[in-house]
Amino acid sequence: MxxxxxxxxxxxxxxxxxxxxxxxxxxxxxxxxxxxxxxxxxxxxxxxxxxxxxxxxxxxxxxxxxxxxxxxxxxxxxxxxxxxxxxxxxxxxxxxxxxxxxxxxxxxxxxxxxxxxxxxxxxxxxxxxxxxxxxxxxxxxxxxxxxxxxxxxxxxxxxxxxxxxxxxxxxxxxxxAVMTGVGAVVNTAQLKFGNSVLVVGLGGVGLSAILGAKAAGATKIIAADLSAEKRAVAKSLGASHVLDSSKEGALEEVINITKGGVDVSVEFAGAVPALEFAFQATKRGGTTVTAALPHPNARLSLSPVMLVGQEKTLKGSYLGSxxxxxxxxxxxxxxxxxxxxxxxxxxxxxxxxxxxxxxxxxxxxxxxxxxxxxx
Ligand SMILES: [Zn+2]
Ligand SMILES: [Zn+2]
The missing domain is CATH 3.90.180.10 (Medium-chain alcohol dehydrogenases, catalytic domain)
Incomplete structure (x- = not known):
């Protein structure tokens, strides 16, 4: 036809x-x-x-x-x-x-x-x-x-x-959008009722992650994006706090809000600094998930001692697992x-x-x- x-x-x-x-x-x-x-x-x-x-x-x-x-x-x-x-x-x-x-x-x-x-x-x-x-x-x-x-x-x-x-x-x-965003939070990160969560990158997938985190019973839902309009949408969907992760002091803000870092952070921005921010904002023993697809040549630099000494987990998520x-x-x-x-x-x-x-x-x-x- x-x-x-x-x-x-x-x-x-x-x-x-x-x-x-x-x-x-x-x-x-x-x-x-x-x-x-x-x-x-x-x-x-x-x-x-x-x-x-x-x-x-x-x-x-x-x-x-x-x-x-x-x-x-x-x-x-x-x-x-x-x-x-x-x-x-x-x-x-x-x-x-x-x-x-x-x-x-x-x-x-x-x-x-x-x-x-x-x-x-x-x-x-x-x-x-x-x-x-x-x-x-x-x-x-x-x-x-x-x-x-x-x-x-x-x-x-x-x-x-x-x-x-x-x-x-x-x-x-x-x-x-929904399968990837909600799945990253509930399947890949295994967010638990009462957890705190940081979502970095507020496109359709990131905003879906906020909907998923709220439905799954997250307490503090922190949404980060460079765009003020997108932060406002995140707020209307249930984010408890919003911030611009590129601004100085943003990391301290997450640490203060959560008293030490989030249980779960999920990154959808597709930029290496966004993933680094998500990892740093994750508390000891917490889980960082990335579901973004940056350019294949992008490289991430991490301190392995943080993975070991703080027992952090870093996971990739495709199709929201x-x-x-x-x-x-x-x-x-x-x-x-x-x-x-x-x-x-x-x-x-x-x-x-x-x-x-x-x-x-x-x-x-x-x-x-x-x-x-x-x-
Ligand atoms: Zn898609
Ligand atoms: Zn198969």
Whole structure:
């Protein structure tokens, strides 16, 4: 079938993106779903910093690629062998497929699924195929999703069936921002009821971490960002304290508020000084988690004696250490019961044709979650 999609042909184009237009809206051909694949009509797709990292070249991928990895839609056609989904089901895409069979999937660590990571690295669906093309020129899939398009073919292992009552524009956010942010706090850091937490970097993922920390019973929730607007949003979502971690005295402020440092700090800023701040602000015996994706050449310098003498833990978190089929429905339940106001993360609703404006706004730091809404 012929569909409209936003395609990236070249990375590292100059800003403003409203002039350079890194994404072009094109008519492309989408093949029918193969074995264990389904066709999904995309209803909403969020603009995430990880898409921007492909556009600006911080996270290089094979091109041409249809971007977008945070989306929700309706199943409209089933490929061969699909048993657990039916036409009409509402689904959220997880940006890493979980094969269910590898040693990681079998031990509850779907975020490390090996065939999933391999397919994502190669820009294919889990089965190794690409379904988007123009004539004989096949395009790459973005993290098994490619949600900036009217339709997507995806592996069933990239999809989680959801309650049909939840609006698509909110549902989409559970596929990346909410899963990554909430999961980093509750799965990776294992935040306990009554803990104090520091969140550094207040984009969609960091603000989701605040929602998760609050829902999980954190007491002091300290939110740090260079932007005063984002700190204000954090406050409205439940942060008890906000600060600018680049300002002198910020570390002492955290130490004072918590009387010695936070139990858990999570960093989403993607800048080495932000991670160093998060680590230093963590108390003796506490846990620092990073879920950001800085440039691959970035290097962190730490005092090993702090790890030893203070028994601090430093952990990486991918996909919020989630099992998408277990955690996305649970997080949606928390939203539905009013314990996570995910809707407050949405600052803009766009048409597909406005996508370059959206990425310019994201690059400028003037948006939290922008969602492309399809008819
Ligand atoms: Zn994302
Ligand atoms: Zn696996």
């Amino acid at each position: 012929k569909i409209k999609a936003a395609v990236l042909h070249q990375m590292q184009l100059e800003r403003p993106y409203t002039k350079s237009n890194p994404l072009t809206i094109e008519e492309v051909e989408l093949d029918a779903p193969g074995v264990n694949e389904v066709l999904v009509k995309i209803k909403a797709a969020g603009l995430c910093h990880s898409d921007l990292s492909v556009i600006d070249g911080n996270r290089p991928r094979q091109l041409p690629m249809v971007l977008g990895h945070e989306a929700a839609g309706v199943v409209t056609e089933l490929g061969e062998g699909v048993k657990n989904l039916k036409v009409g089901d509402h689904v959220v895409f997880a940006f890493l497929p979980s094969c269910g069979h590898c040693s990681y999937c079998q031990t509850g660590r779907a975020a490390l699924c090996e065939p999933g990571a391999q397919a994502n690295g190669q820009g294919t669906l889990l089965g190794g195929h690409r379904r988007i093309h123009k004539g004989n020129d096949y395009y790459y899939h973005h993290l098994g999703v490619s949600g900036f398009a009217e339709y997507a073919v995806a592996s069933v292992d990239s999809l989680v069936k959801i309650d049909s009552e939840i609006p698509f524009e909110i549902a989409a956010l559970f596929g990346c 989630c099992v998408p089929s277990r955690d996305i429905p649970a997080y949606i339940e928390l939203y539905k019961s009013g314990r996570m106001s995910v809707e407050k993360l949405i600052t803009h609703r766009l048409k597909l044709s406005e996508i370059n404006e959206g990425f310019e706004r994201l690059a400028a730091g003037d948006a939290i979650r922008q969602v492309i809404v399809f008819d």
